[in-house]
Amino acid sequence: MNLYQLDHLQYLETEAIHILREVAGEFERPALLFSGGKDSICLLRLAEKAFRPADIPLPLLNVETGHEFPELIQFRDRRARELGARLIVRTVEAAIADGLAHPVPGEISRNKLQIPVLLGAIEEFQFDCAIGGARRDEEKARAKERFFSFRDRFGQWDPKAQRPEIWHLYNARVNPGENMRVFPLSNWTEMDVWQYIQREQLAVPSIYFSHEREVVRRHNQWVPVPPPPAGNGAADPYHGARPQPGEPVQKLVCRVRTIGDMISTGMIESPADSVEDIIAEVAAARVTERGNRADDKCSEAAMEDRKKAGYF
Amino acid sequence: METASLSASIDNASLQDAALRSPIELLRFNTCGSVDDGKSTLIGRLLYDSKSLMEDQLAALEKSVDLTGGGQINLANLTDGLRAEREQGITIDVAYRYFATRKRKFIIADTPGHVQYTRNMVTGASTANLSIVLVDARQGVSEQTRRHTFIAALLGIPHLVIAINKMDLVDWSEARYAEIRREVEGFLPKLNAFRDVKFIPLSALGGDNVVELSPRMPWYPGTALLAHLESVHIASDWNLGTLRFPVQWVNRPNNPADPQLHDFRGLSGQIVSGVVRPGQPVVVLPGGIKTSIKEIWTYDGPRAEAFCPQSVTLCLEHDLDVSRGDMIVGAENLPGLGTELQARICWMGQRPLHPGRKYLLKHGTQTVLAVAARIEGRYNMQSFDLVADAAELKMNDIGVVQLQTARPVAYDGYATNRATGSFILIEQGTNLTVGAGMLFPPTEAAKPEYTDFAI
Incomplete structure (x- = not known):
């Protein structure tokens, strides 16, 4: 490779930084979904690269199912502290108690219950954009998603009516109540994520x-x-x-x-x-x-x- | 097709070796062709034969075989990700796929061939280094072949592959291959595009000439498709000409712990063309003020040099009022600056473009109001001629349009700069992206303001 050429990780990095700065430039109230998982760990480093030496201009948001690995929660909290970032946590547990989320009888997994909690947090804080670490190589439906993925006022994705995304010109416009999900790691693969963690020497749980x-x-x-x-008389979440x-x-x-x-x-x-x-x-x-x-x-x-x- | 008959030609050890070897180059390509030309099958074949498919993906494929009862694995199921597509047997949107070999990493945009989905091809091809246009060997050059080649040419894709597929259905005929090749070569000169064009006869279904050269076409002197994708020269695809730096975000630390950062004012963005160095004379547009680069700030430390497409933060020698939407450009070669623009526009909206309609125009990091003043004409996709007197541009039409913007836009011609020569049009109210524009070169360069700043 010649002197003025980027390798694949550097290319993916500059693409993601560009997207993060577009978010900062175009949205009033963006948030970054940070779970402490490997993809969102990369997102945080990219946010540092996009916005330093200034503060990272968005809060971190996490939805807990209540079934998390404790190591993950500890890591998430420590990382947020190190960055001086604001971390907002909303839980499925509280949403069930408030009547916002309704478990399907007999269904133990709270995976789907994260949806109303996330939508509730977006509404509570009036977020117009949520940045996530999803990648297109993860799953077939993800493979069809845009970098800037429009959601209507009910938070819904309409795969048949996605905005065309041409060159690197992202249409970030939303009306009040609507919002955007933005996926800067869309073009990353699992291997890219680990190679980036290696290159940047990032800590992981x-x-x-x-x-x-x-x-x-x-x-x-x-x-x-x-x-x-817990043995304190509380209902066993498991x-x-x-x-x-x-x-x-x-x-x-x-x-x-x-x-x-x-x-x-x-x-x-x-x-x-x-x-x-x-x-x-x-x-x-x-x-x-x-x-x-x-x-x-x-x-x-x-x-x-x-x-x-x-x-x- | 039985799984057992699918040949595997890359051993696991070499893939591990490739994955561990970093850095490697990245090639982005898109596939296009008519419905049933075998695009998805070709991608499935590339993934399968390069061992980029995993066991659970194959298991899911086999499961879908049982459900549909056909008894054959449909490689197209790999890319047709949405339920609606599987039900209708079509690809309704752009799907992205990723794979790597020892030599390169690849991003594939699978763009559909339906007439009404031309906008998706524009989307998938707009970021590609290379386009693969599939031709069914039995059908020969179709209306869609001409349309897709034309769009690839308009978008300025540097490298083109004409993949003549389903050679098994024409008895591996060299004469048929030569006939189709002659027909494409007959219209290519009119397009006056592409750095290189490659013709490859193949069978995506059987894997012939996809990953490995096929013994069934010994008359074909070239390389298999994958070998071409691994070796086509893409290093000069990036634009290292004159500096263009659209400002994305103004970087001003709030109460920084480091006292040296109290007066920090950086301009963050991505270099979309050229090279930048400290001391370099630049002009900030649209203001037209001359200054020079004081520092190239990055998270990983200051740089002595940065180049396209790196993302950096520039500090200027003078404290100017610069904001998002402005552009920092090399002083030696200024872009055009004006409110009268002429562009080729690919229309993507349900409601046609009519003269007099207003849209939001996003160019670089700037969004301005624009009115479509006049339609100069609409392209005939078969003859590639511009036909005058078009009253409107309908979805999937490509035409030449005169636009007026509410504020001056700093721009280059698309042919010299894909980043500063392109824009999208957004419909107000619905916020839908309705047009993709490629600008004609400016008639004159911007004139910098006189300033007292000595460079």
Whole structure:
């Protein structure tokens, strides 16, 4: 490569920085969805690169299902503190209590319940834009999404009526009540994310690395055993998700490849305990990243349906 | 097609090696052709034969075989992601796919061939280095072939591949290949575009000449499609001519801990063409004030030089009033500056463009009101001629339009600068993107204001 040429990571980086600055330039009240997962960790570094030495001009927003890996929450809070960023957390738990979200009887996963909570937070803070770390290589429905993905006043995505996105000219205009989801990592792959983490020497939550954990085998996946009940008389958020008779608890040397929450994430058996090891593992992988996600497996159009309803 | 018969030609070890090797180049390409020309099958084949498909994706494919009962794996199912598409058997939107080989990383935009979806091809091709236009060997050059080649030419795509597909259905005939090639070569000179054009006979269904050269077409002297994608020269696709830097965001730290940053005033943006260095004389448009670059600030430290398409923050020698929408340009070669613009416009709106209608025009980082003053004509996509006296531009029409803007716009001709020579039109109220514009070169350059600033 010659002197005036970027490699693929530098290209993806400058593309993402350009998009973040377009958001800052075009929107009144943008927010950045930060879960503490690997994609949003990259987003935060890109935000630093886009906006330093000034303050990052957007708050961080996270929707908790209540089933999170504790390591993830700790990491999220620490990172927000380090950056001096404002972190807004809204929970499915509170939304259920307020009557904003209604669990389907018998359904333990709160994945879909994140939708009304996210939409509620957008309305509460009058956000006109939410930046997310979703990537097009994750899933077929994502592959069709724009960088600037328009949502109507009900938060809905209409895949058939997307605004054409030409050159790098992003149409960021929304009317009051409508909003935009913006995905600066659209063109990144799982491998790009890990190579960027390596190049930028970014810290990631410890659960991405190999560790020993109690798991059960369920629906062909290694499902983590939830932490013990609080024992203070409160309802057990993991009721129904705990090891059942016939599900022996085993110790497994494993890690997460993608993080949903403790109910929707399958652990993968892995000795990888460094970013270099993970990159080698991703390179050799023969299943996709979301192959371990229970939330995508319900039907071939699971993601499409959730996105139409307002999922990010 | 049985999975067992799909040949795998890249071993896992080489892929691991490729993935671990960084940096590598990135090539963006799009595929276009008529419905049923086999675009999605070709992409499926590239992904499958380069081992970029995963087991669960294959399992999902096999599951869909059972459901539909056809007994054959449909590679098109890989890219047709939405339920509506699978039901109707068409691709309704641009789908993006990613794969890597030892030599390069690739971003594919799968752009549909339906007549009414030309806007999607413009979308997918606008960021491409290379376009693959598929031709069905049985049908030969169609209306869509001419239309898609014309659009690729208008968009200034540097590299073109004419992929003559379904060669298995014409008995691998060299004569048929030569016939189609002659017909395309017959109209290419009129388009006066493309740095290089490559003709490749292939069968996407069987994988012939896609990843590996096929023994069924020994008469074909060239390389397989993938080898061409891996080797086509793209290093000079970036515009390293004159500096153009649309200001995206003014960077002013609020109460910085570092006292040196108290007076920091940076202009953040992406270099869309050229190279920038400290000390370089520049002009800020539309104001026309001359100054010079004091510092190139980045998160990773100051730079002695930065170039297209890097994102940086520029500090100027003089404290000028610069804001989003302004453009910093190299003083040695100024763009045009004016309110009278002429452009080729691809219309994408449901409601046609009529003279007298007003739109928002987004050019670089600036959005201004514009009125479509006059339609000079509309292109005939088959003859490529501009036909005068068009009263309107309907969806998927491409025409030449005179526009007047409410504020002056600093711009270059699209042929010399794809970034400062392009714009989109937005319909007010609905906020829909209704047009993509490619500007004709300005008749004269901007004139900088006289200032006391000595450079």
